[in-house]
Amino acid sequence: xxxxxxxxxxSHLPHLPGHALVLACGNTLRGDDxxxxxxxxxxxxxxxxxxxxxxxxQQLLPEHAEAISTADIVxxxxxxxVTAAGTVSTIDLRPAVSLPRILTHHLDPAALLRLALDLxxxxxxxxxxxxxxxESFALTDQLSKAVRSAVPKALEAVRAALAAETLxxxxxxSTHAS
Amino acid sequence: xxxxxTIDPVTRLEGHGRITLKTNDQGEVSEAYFSVTQVRGFEKFxxxxxxxxxxxxxxxxxxxxxxSHLIASAKACEAIMSVEVPPTAAKLRRALNLAQxxxxxxxxxxxxxxxxxxLGMDADPAERNIFGVAKAHPELGRAGVGLRRFGQHMIELLxxxxxxxxxxxxxxxTQPLEQAKREEILALxxxxxxxxxxxxxxxxxxxxxxxxxxxxxxxxxxxxxGMVSESGGLAFTDAGLRMIDAEGLxxxxxxxxxxxxxxxxxxxxxxxxxxxxxxxSLGYPRGAYRVGPLARLNIASHAGSPLADIxxxxxKKLANGPVLGSFHYHHARLIEILHGIEAIEQLFSxxxxxxxxxxxxxxxxxxxxAGIAEAPRGTLMHHYKVNDNxxxxxxxxxxxxxxxNNAMNKGVLxxxxxxxxxxxxxxxxxxxxxxxxxxxxxxxxxxxHAYGEMPLAIELLAPDGTRLxxxxxx
Numbered sequence: 001x002x003x004x005x006x007x008x009x010x011s012h013l014p015h016l017p018g019h020a021l022v023l024a025c026g027n028t029l030r031g032d033d034x035x036x037x038x039x040x041x042x043x044x045x046x047x048x049x050x051x052x053x054x055x056x057x058q059q060l061l062p063e064h065a066e067a068i069s070t071a072d073i074v075x076x077x078x079x080x081x082v083t084a085a086g087t088v089s090t091i092d093l094r095p096a097v098s099l100p101r102i103l104t105h106h107l108d109p110a111a112l113l114r115l116a117l118d119l120x121x122x123x124x125x126x127x128x129x130x131x132x133x134x135e136s137f138a139l140t141d142q143l144s145k146a147v148r149s150a151v152p153k154a155l156e157a158v159r160a161a162l163a164a165e166t167l168x169x170x171x172x173x174s175t176h177a178s
Numbered sequence: 179x180x181x182x183x184t185i186d187p188v189t190r191l192e193g194h195g196r197i198t199l200k201t202n203d204q205g206e207v208s209e210a211y212f213s214v215t216q217v218r219g220f221e222k223f224x225x226x227x228x229x230x231x232x233x234x235x236x237x238x239x240x241x242x243x244x245x246s247h248l249i250a251s252a253k254a255c256e257a258i259m260s261v262e263v264p265p266t267a268a269k270l271r272r273a274l275n276l277a278q279x280x281x282x283x284x285x286x287x288x289x290x291x292x293x294x295x296x297l298g299m300d301a302d303p304a305e306r307n308i309f310g311v312a313k314a315h316p317e318l319g320r321a322g323v324g325l326r327r328f329g330q331h332m333i334e335l336l337x338x339x340x341x342x343x344x345x346x347x348x349x350x351x352t353q354p355l356e357q358a359k360r361e362e363i364l365a366l367x368x369x370x371x372x373x374x375x376x377x378x379x380x381x382x383x384x385x386x387x388x389x390x391x392x393x394x395x396x397x398x399x400x401x402x403x404g405m406v407s408e409s410g411g412l413a414f415t416d417a418g419l420r421m422i423d424a425e426g427l428x429x430x431x432x433x434x435x436x437x438x439x440x441x442x443x444x445x446x447x448x449x450x451x452x453x454x455x456x457x458x459s460l461g462y463p464r465g466a467y468r469v470g471p472l473a474r475l476n477i478a479s480h481a482g483s484p485l486a487d488i489x490x491x492x493x494k495k496l497a498n499g500p501v502l503g504s505f506h507y508h509h510a511r512l513i514e515i516l517h518g519i520e521a522i523e524q525l526f527s528x529x530x531x532x533x534x535x536x537x538x539x540x541x542x543x544x545x546x547x548a549g550i551a552e553a554p555r556g557t558l559m560h561h562y563k564v565n566d567n568x569x570x571x572x573x574x575x576x577x578x579x580x581x582x583n584n585a586m587n588k589g590v591l592x593x594x595x596x597x598x599x600x601x602x603x604x605x606x607x608x609x610x611x612x613x614x615x616x617x618x619x620x621x622x623x624x625x626x627h628a629y630g631e632m633p634l635a636i637e638l639l640a641p642d643g644t645r646l647x648x649x650x651x652x
Contacts, residue, residue, distance in 0.1 A: 058341075062289060062308055062322075062323060062326075063323045063326050063327055063330070065323065066320075066323050066324075066327065111309070114309065115308070115309060115312055118309065118312035118313045118316060118319070119312045119316050119319045119320050119323065120316075120320070121316075
């Protein structure tokens, strides 16, 4: 597991009106791929608000749709293999319209939101992904310097996402294409 | 014109593989091969490790059925230690194995097989997946998610981790069960019962639509092997093995782990890294047999729990003797889920489950040991040899999916001969060739111990071996 200390979030948020979910993904044995998991651990240890559930997972699974459907806000935290190393991005998400044909081991957040909507007729009012661009995915439990340096900014991005004004939940009647 | 069809990868499996079909000059499928193309390595790289590390090491073979590997490995180590596991530890391990069987069978039925069963073999491939099921049958999708959650949560409660729990060790388990966890597990049972009853009702309503598939999906006479309790009921963890033939006559009975490799041989074929186990007395390939839910229900006379006994009686009426059609693996899987829930309730309703004596301790007292458990996909055997220091000098694993290897190959040929005609390949034809393999719910990661991606294709070959067509998904 991580040997580098991860700083806590800067301040405690006021009580959120609904239930918040942080879904943190990654493999801590594959270098920067573990950054999402580590950020999730930091959020779990020092939650920025009440009513927050943190799920740590190596990959997104269909059963996560159930937890997503009960949340008012969900924040996916993961490493990005396509953005520049250390780049922190916050991306608004909507339920996917087109889905991958092979699903055995690959689910993305938008597809999972779609699954939550189809199975439980509800998704959170707000869904965002906070990603950190990765540099090295080699077999190591250490983050690269660029990614390690980006962790405080990513934690603030998670906090900002949780603090954002929430809207009405998305239901089947109000869903839109992404 | 003779040709070769390749399906690559075969979808909705645990892992990836390739199917090759050869047609003759009349356009009829004449040969079929299910190839698993990655090399196994776990037996080799564990050499030199202390025996007591083996359960944790071997569990890494699979993220779906690590509990079965933990238990088979721990039992092999206990044979080396010459110890008997405390009764409560045996019960707790049995419960853990049942929880894993429930979540694994739910994955197989709801996520991988139900798109074919609920939406149809010829449905648009873009819709024939878990998302299509969620849209068309959300109540069954929720039942599947609920059963997965039940099994995985129970594994996490007992073993602290959903995947690769470290709780099972040589000699028993590391910690006794706490009362609060027992109550939490018992409280989850009503929802689990409701979900599996809904699934069984739905399955029995639609199964009759698939008579063509029932007739041609690896439907042939041959032996079955599985664990059976002393009273003839379903068993998954602590009992001997029985093998029966296609008429139900007992070929082998009370087979213990120590005698496993005297009875079972392993053949190899040039087109796959997965081995082909067989009953030595019958030779290869005649002695090739099937394992897993269908085999277990064929071998056992009853389930050993009230609701599953009723379902099993109904199941046995599908044939006059062993049920030979592999399509019925799906039905058997659902009955095993029901039995698993009932058996967990039985185990956790008994106060002895809270006993604090859960681990026996010893060093090396034998230089060889073997252990068997029933994994979701069938019988799993771990066999080790150690030196005086307890370091592994040799290891062999006989995996459930490998024991169904011959049957899967025969099933692919039988299905292709029934559904693939001429040089026009429809998605429905190819899906049926894949679907016959899905009935076995193979785990290619287990059976080859592969690292990384394992692509699987269907290719069409001319009689001279020239590739004429290749179906390969991105």
